[in-house]
Amino acid sequence: MLCISVEEFLFWKKRQLSKGGNQQSFAVLLDCIGGISASDLNLIILNPKGNVYLKKSLEFLESVWDDHLLNACPVQYLCGITFWRDLKLKVTNKVLIPRPETELIVDIVFNIFKNKSEKLFFAELGTGSGAISIALALAYPLSQGLATDIDQDALEIATKNYINSSKQSNLKFSCGNWWSPLERFQGKLDLAISNPPYIPRDTYEKLPKEVKNFEPKVALLGGEDGLKHIREIIQKAPLFLKEKGWLILENHHDQGEKVKQLLIKNKFTSIEILNDFSGIGRFTIGRYK
Numbered sequence: 001m002l003c004i005s006v007e008e009f010l011f012w013k014k015r016q017l018s019k020g021g022n023q024q025s026f027a028v029l030l031d032c033i034g035g036i037s038a039s040d041l042n043l044i045i046l047n048p049k050g051n052v053y054l055k056k057s058l059e060f061l062e063s064v065w066d067d068h069l070l071n072a073c074p075v076q077y078l079c080g081i082t083f084w085r086d087l088k089l090k091v092t093n094k095v096l097i098p099r100p101e102t103e104l105i106v107d108i109v110f111n112i113f114k115n116k117s118e119k120l121f122f123a124e125l126g127t128g129s130g131a132i133s134i135a136l137a138l139a140y141p142l143s144q145g146l147a148t149d150i151d152q153d154a155l156e157i158a159t160k161n162y163i164n165s166s167k168q169s170n171l172k173f174s175c176g177n178w179w180s181p182l183e184r185f186q187g188k189l190d191l192a193i194s195n196p197p198y199i200p201r202d203t204y205e206k207l208p209k210e211v212k213n214f215e216p217k218v219a220l221l222g223g224e225d226g227l228k229h230i231r232e233i234i235q236k237a238p239l240f241l242k243e244k245g246w247l248i249l250e251n252h253h254d255q256g257e258k259v260k261q262l263l264i265k266n267k268f269t270s271i272e273i274l275n276d277f278s279g280i281g282r283f284t285i286g287r288y289k
């Protein structure tokens with residue numbers, strides 16, 4: 001541990017932020033590499049005459065911050081870690097950095113399945129870092145989950161994240177295109193969740209370079225209109241869900257109504273478009289008959 005005065009630390013912090021970047025990314029850097037969490041930071045500010053204990057030198061932290069500012073590489077990839085809900089997850093450029101709004105998918109599930117002792121059988125299609133499935137497997141310890149992805153490298157990261165986050169063994173991982181790893185489980189799912197790639201091609205081309213140059217295209221691009229994968233997932237969902245089983249999808253900010261129509265066309269009921277933190281219809285849910 002390196003010890004420096006709060007005064008020196010705060011002066012250094014202000015100088016780094018004056019170069020560019022945002023508070024959120026800087027907080028990730030301090031937490032992941034410096035060993036200073038958001039709550040530590042609040043205490044530091046309250047005690048200006050005290051000391052700060054860092055895991056790495058200010059010079060090292062500054063070099064990572066400069067790299068982030070110069071190349072627009074997300075801090076999470078530079079640190080190899082992100083925080084999501086109460087999980088600390090390994091991330092590489094093989095997986096999407098799980099977004100804060102996606103945390104709400106877990107709350108939507110909590111709202112539907114209130115009893116945490118329920119023996120759910122759930123699947124997540126396109127698990128990436130494993131964030132959603134791991135959170136659900138931990139919250140419903142008697143459930144069984146299957147997390148799938150088309151990318152074997154992503155699944156390896158998701159598996160490591162599960163092992164690091166849990167001593168349980170109620171989540172399995174399987175590689176393949178959308179429903180194909182679930183062939184053996186037709187008609188068996190209480191719940192299927194997916195945050196699939198849903199960015200339309202023209203929007204994808206205009207994404208900020210910290211997203212487009214670093215995050216996997218396979219995790220973002222949803223075909224010409226963004227709905228290519230959502231369509232496929234909805235069309236096949238009735239084969240895999242139990243009667244009254246739920247499908248929960250994340251979609252692009254302007255796709256809620258279209259996803260709702262797809263669910264209606266495929267005989268789903270109890271359909272709702274649910275908002276994210278900004279009041280945007282980000283999630284569309286329904287049950288099969």
Ligand SMILES: C[S@@+](CC[C@H](N)C(=O)[O-])C[C@H]1O[C@@H](n2cnc3c(N)ncnc32)[C@H](O)[C@@H]1O
Nearest residue numbers: 098126127128149150177178195196197218219
């Ligand atoms: C938007 S990311 C979501 C990752 C993670 N669930 C999250 O919310 O952060 C979409 C994921 O779907 C996976 N994917 C893309 N095409 C797929 C396909 N045809 N079949 C299965 N998974 C696919 C990607 O590899 C990526 O991990």
